[in-house]
Amino acid sequence: MMNILAFRHFSFDDDFAFRSWASAGGHHFVLRDPSVEISLDWLDNLDLLIICGGPMSVYEEDRYPWLIHEKQFVAEAMNRGKKVLGICFGAQMIAELLGSPVYRNSYKEIGWHTINRTPEQHAWLVDLPEPLVSFQWHGDTFDLPEETRLLAYSEACRVQAFAYREHVLGLQFHLETTPACMEAMFDHWSSELIDAPYIQSEEQIRSLFGQSEVSIKLLHQILDQISR
Structure with missing residues (x-):
């Protein structure tokens, strides 16, 4: 059994994919809002930290001062050798903590996009x-940190994994x-769905809602590898 902690950064982010996998495998899953409470003591019994996405940028500490404490927590988790999975905003936070700048990408990437693997391999992505x-759904990107391996890229974003x-x-x-989460994102952030090279319309995104089930199965396969 794994003790899993996930940081959620907006209220309507759906934890179904993580919670359903944890429940099926008998793992202990806790979802927390790091802007409300965070403690390094949580690391003592932690096996996996998941840093979810968010509408803020990792460099907006002046606007979101709680980011300082979350970054301290994530850095300590990595230093202790804890397993860490960062998604979108979470990946950007990891990159920054490893010394790479995070900045606005030339293009926003919103919708269903093709991701290509590199020859580099990692057990979790087998x-x-x-x-x-x-x-x-992101507008920020980052340079590949030193001492890391590039695992995937897309046409609009050179570091996807x-x-x-x-x-x-x-x-x-x-x-x-x-x-359901995508529909909530439409409600809150529809102003971002402009006519641009890598931004799809609501209709285009909805037409591929069935892909979500496939994606969640892929995520569960990654989590299966992490839990070994």
Whole structure:
């Protein structure tokens, strides 16, 4: 059994993909909002930290001062050798903590986009197909940190997945996002769905809602590998 902690950064982010996997495997899963409470004591019995996505940027500490404490927690988790999975905002936080700047990408990437694997391998991604299609919603990107391996990229974003040693994985894409969460994102952030090269319309995104089930299965395969 694993003790899993996930940090959620907006209220309507759907934890179904993580919680359903943890429940099926008999793992203990806790979801927390790091802007409300955080303690390094949580690390003592932690096996896996999941850092979920968020609408803020990792460099906005002046606007979100709680980011300082979350970064301290994540850095300590990595230093202790805890398993860490960062998704989108979470991957960007890991990259920054490893010394790489996070900044606005030339293009926002919103919708279902193709992701290509590199020749580099990592045990946690052994079941990930080449190529794959995943949901994305991000405007920031980062340089590949030193001492990490580039595992995947897309046409609009050169770092879609990277690994630090064997215990830390960053994914820029969202395998976990459910159709219900996407609908909530439309309600809150529809102003971002403009006519641009890598931004799909609501109709285009909805037309591929069925891909979400495939994506969640891929995420569960990654979590299966992490739990070994």
